[in-house]
Amino acid sequence: MDNQNNAHVSEHEVELLSLFKSLQQLSHNQFEITISSEKMLVDDEYRNLVFTELYELNHPEFTVIIDRCRALYNQINAEAVMHSSAQEVMAKQSSVDNKSILMMASGVILLLLMMVFYFFFSEPSTSTENMVPTTSPTLQPVATTSAQTAPASQLSLPVVAVPSAQAKTAFTLHGSNTIGEKLAPALIEAYLTTLGAKNLVWKQGDNAVERAVEYTLNGEALKINLQAHGSTTAFKGLAGGMADIGMASRRVKSTEVESMKVTLGDLSKVGNEHIIGLDGLAVIVNQNNPISKLSTDTLAKIFSGSITNWSQIGGPDLAINLFARDLKSGTWDTFKNLVLKKFNLSLADTATRLESSTELSTLVSQDEGAIGFIGLNYIQYNKALAISEGAGTSAIFPTRFTIGTEDYALARRLYLYTPTAASNQVKEFAQFAISTQGQAIVEQTGLISQNIKVESVYPMEEAPAAYNRYADLGKRLSLNFRFNYGDQDLDNKGKRDLERLIEFMEQNQGRRLVLMGYSDSIGAKIKNTQLSLNRAKAVEKELQARGIPVMAVEGLGEALPVANNDNEQGRERNRRVEVWLL
Structure with missing residues (x-):
């Protein structure tokens, strides 16, 4: 066999x-x-x-x-x-045979013992008629262990509070459907498991995107409420006191920060803003569509209604059917800002608007003329297109690595927002979400975790000599450090990624790091080269202060842009420090 x-x-x-x-x-x-x-x-x-x-x-x-x-x-x-x-x-069969023999022998021995006990401790029974009572105490039959009956209290199970409509609310989450549909429930379940919670039961609310998980913890019936109507509702829920945690697939706006600062604290600060993962805004078409890549310019013309037939861009003679997320969706907000607003265009009135990401993906898969935009983990039975930002940039497919480094044109961050005065349990849950364990859950749900990965890199004809030299020797890590305009301060993700990189190097002792800094194209070229070098050195300083050696630091200035420099979002993505491993 x-x-x-x-x-x-x-x-x-x-x-x-x-x-x-x-x-x-x-x-x-x-x-x-x-x-x-x-x-x-x-x-x-x-x-x-x-x-x-x-x-x-x-x-x-x-x-x-x-x-x-x-x-x-x-x-x-x-x-x-x-x-x-x-x-x-x-x-097991052999073991069963041996056990059967042992059990038979044990039974015989037990029977003999019972007979001996009965012989020595029982009164001889002659005749019960005309029997004279004795003054000595009557010996009672000896009860064997198997015949003993324990008190009822020892047999009953521990009393457990059953989850019910009266369960006390531990905390409530409002916001993004991208987070709330799959990721948030998975994080909540994993978090509760670490606490030792029992009897977890999800109960559906009145709306398809509303539900609650009920559970027992230390004998108390509790529940966590989850409503996923879109990213805008995250900040409305926080501001109105209806939510303890806001889920968003876009960053909080400056106007929202200012309006809530007095009551909730500054939501843009690292203690209140938790980047829990990354997502690529995939542009999807039906699998039978031969188109494989588009520029953001062409994409904007399609969704604004300027291009209405696939034959206008080299495809089949087929009308284009538009599918888009609803107005409250962070997915829509991201697409609007990265694509339509960039070219001063608006979504065509003919677009079908949907609240559910899953429903949108299903409809595109059933229509050969369809195009839509969706989170990476909702591609399902469709084809994702490679996207370029136009002249000077390459079309890049949305993969886990290109989204992890945020090189992909439509990559975005996923956020949890918590008030400064949030409860310890709320803060504990947010911390769990960004931990190594929480990031593994992010990966399992189809989104992009921030746990570091290693990817091979190849020389490029248009790349500086320093880049190609290291491409032959090393590999690139799946994180980029990014900075605010004109300074050397890491953004909130960079501050968390610094700790992740330190942990990664502690597990990969003996390996060496190379830092490559880049800039946007605003200002003099020489100044930008120096600025890119200074930013790389700022990361080097932080690593060396924590005992992590850096082999080399390079400032490559405006080289190899991953986005256009004609808008702030693009310039922000170009201001980066790449991390390479030798």
């Missing part, structure tokens, strides 16, 4: 290696992506990363190959489990 199983595994490995080689060739030919078929066969983590990144490209040939590979691995695991189970059954 072992030889038969080994033969099956060998056959599977031969087919897997063939599939991996096909994947390797296709990746290089279609997207100029270099992967190793041999490494995929032996390195589970590397293979899973490749599968995830390539699958998100929604290329039909990738999908077929990866699905077959996964099916083979499932078959290998199933056969291994069956083989292991057969051996366990045989071992």
Whole structure:
């Protein structure tokens, strides 16, 4: 039987290696992506990363190959489990036989003991008639352990408070549907599990995006309320005292900060603003649509109604059907600011507006003329397009790495906002969300965690010599440090990422770091080069103060922009420090 199983595994490995080689060739030919078929066969983590990144490209040939590979691995695991189970059954049968013999012997011994006790401690029974009472106490029959009855109080289960409509509210979250539909429930469940909560039950509210989880903790019935009507409702809920935590897929606006500062504190500060993950605003079309990339300029013309047929941009002669999120959605707010407002355009009246991300994705998958925008984890059965910011920038697909570094044009951050005077439990939950454990939950729900990953980098013709030199030697980490205009202060994400980088280096001792600074194009070129170097040195100083050595610091100025410099959002993304590992 072992030889038969080994033969099956060998056959599977031969087919897997063939599939991996096909994947390797296709990746290089279609997207100029270099992967190793041999490494995929032996390195589970590397293979899973490749599968995830390539699958998100929604290329039909990738999908077929990866699905077959996964099916083979499932078959290998199933056969291994069956083989292991057969051996366990045989071992258990032998154990059962031995136990049966022991139990029979024990029963015989117990019976003999009971007979001895009865013989020595029982009165001989002759005749009950005309029996004279004695003055000595009557001996009672000796009760065996198995016949003893414990008091009722020892048999009853501990009393547990059952969750009910009267459960006390621990805290309430309002805001983003992108966070509230999948991520927030997963974080809440994981957080409650760490506390030892029991009897978790989700109860649906009157609206599809409203629900509550009820649970018991230390014998008390409690609940956490969750309403996901859109990012704008996060700040309305906080301001009105209806929410303890605001969920947003956009950053709080300066006007919102000022209006709530007196009662809630400054929500833009690192203690109140918690970046819990990243998301790519994927532009999706039906899988049968041949278009693979668009610029933000063309995208804006499509959604404003200036371009109404796919044939106008090289596609089929098919009317374009627009799908967009509703007005309260942070997804809509991000798209409006990154795409439409950038070109002074407005959404066409013909667009279908939807509150649910899942519903939007489903409708696009059912319509070959459709186009929509959605969070990365809602692509489902559609095709995500590569997006460029126009002249001087490359079209980039939304992958976990390009979103993690925020190089992708439509990458965005996901936030939790808490008041300065929030309860300890609220602060504890927010801290859990940004912890390593919480970030693993972010990854599991299909969003982009801030736990650091390593990615191979390749030389580029247009890159400075220093960049290409390090590209041959090292790899890039999945985080960029970003700065406010004209200064060297890290933004809130950068401050948290600094701690993540320190933890990463403590786990990778012996490796060396290189920091590469970049700037926007506002001002003199020489000044920008110096400013980019100063920012990289600012990060170096923070790392060295914590005992993390930096091998080299480079200032590359305006080189390799990841966004256009004609708007503040683009300039902010270009002001960055990349982290490389040697």
